[in-house]
Amino acid sequence: MIERRIITGFSNPTVKHIRSLRDKKHRRREGRFLAEGLRILTEALEAGHVPETLILSDRAEPHPLIDALEAAVDARGGEVIETSVDILEKLSGKSNPQTVLGVFADLPTALDALDRNASPIWLVAQEIRDPGNLGTMLRTGDAVGAGGLILLDDCTDPFSVESVRASMGALFTQHIARANGADFLAWLRAGPGQLVGTSLQTETDYQTPGYAPPVFILTGNEARGLPDDYEAACDLLVRMPMMGKADSLNAAVATAVMAYEVLNQLRRS
């Protein structure tokens, strides 16, 4: 039986510390982030990521996946905290007594750590601001077998609670890199890679070109799309057919439609 530390008070410093990680400023300062839910923590564990601290409620029913998490945390010298449902709700926003919460050390985000030849598809997001969109892009990246998600310029924090939740654990299976546009382009052009942007300023249908891996699918900001200089840097600009009144798709949807087209081409070849 793994020893659990019991915390009963809202004013406990550990409770305050964990709660502070819901805030970006504190995440950055501490180099730590939160992930919630048995499914997501189990995905993390399977990908080799063990929380430093695991928090569960004193009313959590026994569960083999919880046992596995506790054992892994203990083996790495981490801490298992048992607390009330009320305190867990304050930390996680969920009143479910089965909720589990993990504190993780930041994942590496250096561009140079990526092996571009490890995967035929990479996703690239430029100033994506909605954490749900960013997490959804990670989830889609996992589904299409992408290597990871490269965040350019001022994207929302991929380690926010909302992004981690929307990723459904793909945060732990996809590589994440952060860079500015100039550094990314310098890195990209130092090796193979086809940069494909979706744009309204082209007549090229997204099903027309032949994509050559590794394909880097570039998606711009939700409101503004891609800046002109990013479009100019692309090897290919393509557009999805738009049959209605609207001239654009949700950013995460556009990324997914594009990524499945590339995957479908690769499956056929």
Next chain:
Amino acid sequence: MIERRIITGFSNPTVKHIRSLRDKKHRRREGRFLAEGLRILTEALEAGHVPETLILSDRAEPHPLIDALEAAVDARGGEVIETSVDILEKLSGKSNPQTVLGVFADLPTALDALDRNASPIWLVAQEIRDPGNLGTMLRTGDAVGAGGLILLDDCTDPFSVESVRASMGALFTQHIARANGADFLAWLRAGPGQLVGTSLQTETDYQTPGYAPPVFILTGNEARGLPDDYEAACDLLVRMPMMGKADSLNAAVATAVMAYEVLNQLRRS
């Protein structure tokens, strides 16, 4: 010049009434909903939907699209309200003085009002709970030329502020119907229509079948997917390839990937 009613007080009953429409219970009782933003209100106008009440700030710069909205509201006997940025922020959640807000009468949602032959693609959502997903599905429906979105069982309210915003105005260009599963299936089977569900319980790749319009693309709840009896009622169950650790896509993403496959087949034929 259209006459504007000036409202300066937070406690004004009209302000309270409009604000109450952010709440589902009040929307249902009043049969009215809110839409925000010049772009979305202009989409509504172009689709023939004029707000009963238009609210703008006393610091809004003149704009031809605002003029067009005011003229349309006035011509229909509606009211234009000018108020402070602070009150507008209370109503819309936005502190932008250019924000405009419209109060609309509920759109019709009867299944019998749909003309299934008006479009080759229809989207069907079963117990979709996230308003962002639902609005995104409407936006995707517009993009692929779908006729509308049919909401089965206990879906989130399509007229919530979040859903309307995520739809980017497609709420006004797509037909919306609400039904329970039995009524929907009875309606569906009374005419032509291929019901296609995405499922983990099939080996049929989503690019294998030939889709026959009108195609009804059925997407299940975010956490649970489609119930077994809905899967059994489908003419086709298909799956998208999943190359990673995850076994599912975001519901709005899955709908879009599926809808673009159907559209692409229709474009080729």
